[in-house]
Amino acid sequence: MIVMYKSGGALMRALSAHPASPRYPQLAATLSQRTGIALTDGHPISERSQVVFAKGLSSAGLAARLAADPDVEFAEPDQRRHIRSIPNDPLYPGNQISATPTVGQWYLRPPNSVNVSAINAETAWTTTTGTSSVVVAVLDTGVRFDHPDLVGKLYTGYDFISDTVTANDGNGRDADASDPGDWVTQAEVDSDPTFKDCDVGDSSWHGTQVAGLVGAATNNGIGMASVGRNVMILPVRVLGKCGGFDSDIIAGMLWAGGLSSNPVANSHPAKVLNLSLGSAGSCTASYTNAISQLTAAGVTVVISAGNAEGLAVDTPANCSGVIAVAGVRHIGTKVGFSSLGPEVALSAPAGNCINLSGACLNPLLTTTNTGTTVPATNTYSDSFRLSLGTSFSAPLVAGTAGLMLSVKPALTPAQVKSTLQSTARAFPTSGAGATIPVCQAPSSTTQDECYCTTSTCGAGLLDTAAAVAAVAPPLAPTAPLSASTANPSVGVPVSLEASDATVAAGRSGTYLWTLATSGGATASFTSAVNGSTATLLPTAPGTVTVTLTVTDDLGVQTAASTMLTISNPPTAVIVPSSATVVAGDSVSLDGSTSSAVGGRSIAQYAWTISSGASFGSFLGATNASTAALQGTAAGTVVVTLTVTDSAGVQSTANSTITVTAAPVSSGGGGGGGGALGLPWLIALAAAVVAVRVNRRRLRD
The missing domain is CATH 3.40.50.200 (Peptidase S8/S53 domain)
Structure with a gap:
């Protein structure tokens, strides 16, 4: 028979008052005195329940007798x-x-x-x-x-x-x-x-x-x-x-x-x-x-x-x-x-x-x-x-x-x-x-x-x-993030891409682009910041951390970041040998003093004529640090040097070259000879004077 004792009953209170005694009930003797039934203890089940054994009564009869005790919560057959x-x-x-x-x-x-x-x-x-x-x-x-x-x-x-x-x-x-x-x-x-x-x-x-x-x-x-x-x-x-x-x-x-x-x-x-x-x-x-x-x-x-x-x-x-x-x-x-x-x-x-x-x-x-x-x-x-x-x-x-x-x-x-x-x-x-x-x-x-x-x-x-x-x-969204370059230059827009971002099946998601700067860097978004793409414009060198946060409709978020190192663009410099050249002659153009910053170097030179192409043309290569421009007719030629640094960032410089007309010769003649033109006469007279002066100096 299983007997459960009431938690606040006298039997449980007495058991709790004797901590040295077993904490599990073995109370058959007490129940025997109360009920007049010969009971023996079986094994305890929990702190308030145990098995008891008796002879001579049916299970139902024994359960009813035991359940009638005021300290028994219930009794039922095992x-x-x-x-x-x-x-x-x-x-x-x-x-x-x-x-x-x-x-x-x-x-x-x-x-x-x-x-x-x-x-x-x-x-x-x-x-x-x-x-x-x-x-x-x-x-x-x-x-x-x-x-x-x-x-x-x-x-x-x-x-x-x-x-x-x-x-x-x-x-x-x-x-x-x-x-x-x-x-x-x-x-x-x-x-x-x-x-x-x-x-x-x-x-x-x-x-x-x-x-x-x-x-x-x-x-x-x-x-x-x-x-x-x-x-x-x-x-x-x-x-x-x-x-x-x-x-x-x-x-x-x-x-x-x-x-x-x-x-x-x-x-x-x-x-x-x-x-x-x-x-x-x-x-x-x-x-x-x-x-x-x-x-x-x-x-x-x-x-x-x-x-x-x-x-x-x-x-x-x-x-x-x-x-x-x-x-x-x-x-x-x-x-x-x-x-x-x-x-x-x-x-x-x-x-x-x-x-x-x-x-x-x-x-x-x-x-x-x-x-x-x-x-x-x-x-x-x-x-x-x-x-x-x-x-x-x-x-x-x-x-x-x-x-x-x-x-x-x-x-x-x-x-x-x-x-x-x-x-x-x-x-x-x-x-x-x-x-x-x-x-x-x-x-x-x-x-x-x-x-x-x-x-x-x-x-x-x-x-x-x-x-x-x-x-x-919930499965967290994914936020794969890429930038068109990790080393942008001031003034050069950076494209940011996250079209491969995902959310769990059956859910929708939103995007949010944010940035944090350090080292004096400044930059700003020139596009919306809640789409799968964005455009960033660097305005001062330093470090920028761009973060994309994708949030699904259950509020589950995933963030991904990328760090961009912003540098100033390279400097293109043109040093011409002369700002003026006679048609038919050439002028040297030197771009070797162009420079890059931020640990970069100039990787490429490109010389072009951006204006006045009918007045001049390049002699030789146009992809080296120097070039030569030949005047072809009187006019103005604008030469452009584009330099590209090792990060792929470009910068340009312009130089204006004036082309003058070549001298025009004049003369007459007939009868086997012609007279010298005025310029030639002046030159001849100057030569004679120079010879005389030199002779005089020698005599002196």
Whole structure:
């Protein structure tokens, strides 16, 4: 019997007043005195609850007597719960002939027209593959720690099975959460009251299978992939031979979520609990209390709906505050064995075989063991060793919750649930054939395959990618920025370009250009600053940092910057040998004193005639530091020198050259000779005088 004591009652006050005593209630003796019932202490469950034992009364009678005590909040039978893996689907195959299904892990891929219910984990993995800081607790039969695909993925956990016969490991509660096997023989059912009404069967390795689906090592070159990939798994053993008791399950839940240190502190509290277990009945006060504590502490609880072939959802999946998961076939219809009802939050693949005989075509592949009793060889489920049932739908959801919490750790259990539901894909309404009915509200009549509705199978089909995308931080815009030059010159415009900037799909964005100057630099935008391009005009040398900020319609921003070093442009200088030249003669033009600044050099010279081309022309090259201009006719010639520095910046200088007419000769004659013209006479006279002067100087 589970007894919960009132927090403000005399029994709890007395317990608190004696700190040296155990902090967990062992109050059977006190209750015996009060009720007159011979009670013995069982194990504690939480700081206010424990198990008590009595003989001679029915469970209902004992619960009523204990609940009447003023210090007791409630008392209820400690019921058995069972693993939910063996389906009674009418399409369960009669015999298997092939080991590996050709479809592989179909349920992790994007959905298509064949595998409608695939959860699209592949796409979710492009956003996150999970983080080791997120812990998913698997409350089940324990795990095989030596399975190669679980090595490095499991914390130590704890074994909460208090009954040694059920535990099947030689003792009760201990720190060993490994699965020793949970087989039950016919002889045990016939001879041991513990196994009365239990199903005969081989070891299930149920917890190992669930753990593999949640978080088996992935992309490690062996075995299988899991939904949660990098999330860590906390194994909490609460089920053994023929299942487990509520008291052990609830104690394990509270411990897994970090709410109890009994019997030891949990070093790795879980953010998600997976319970692939249950049995028929209404949600009990014990589960209601435990689940309320867990969700208030931020722990998400995922539970399989049950395999009751269309009957009502099991306990504890029908408790408020949990995420109850029903099972669907690959085509999206309810798989025959799945329970259904309004308590279901959503549905996920549960595995199904389609065929009545031969190899199962659509099982879920996961980690397991070949041992029929004690452990043997670690292996994987396949078309022969089947993993079918809502027990395996739940871990697909739990693993998805782990991915969601990996990208947004602050999610509350309510937010996890509502997001899973709001992103679920609609159930198909065709594809299974006209004879398949629509699912109805649960009654006493079983329902096999049927078309799901939101009142029977939850909000829709699990979509891992959509759920992760809905909670992931928005993808930031991109802001690729380029400038026409990184070394502009004063007065030379700079073109800024960001047309390749992007925002996330479905969003719009805005641009904003800003600048910051240093080293005396000045510059200003000569264009709008809210477009994908802009123009900057440097006006003084120094350093300018240009920043582009792209903001999407959700307010998410990305900024990119580029630094521009502004220098003065080069100086072009022309030094002519003369400002005047006679037509027919030439003048030298020297541009070698042109200069560049800022560590640059003159890289190119270009000489042109910008005016008066009919009065002069260049002799020789026009791409050197010097040039020669020949006058061709009287007039004015404007020569331009364009220099280009090593940064590609240009500057020009002009020089005006006057071309004068060449002298014109005159003369007459006839009779064999002609007279000298006046200029020649003057020149001749000057020469005679010069000769005489020189002679005189010689004589002197």
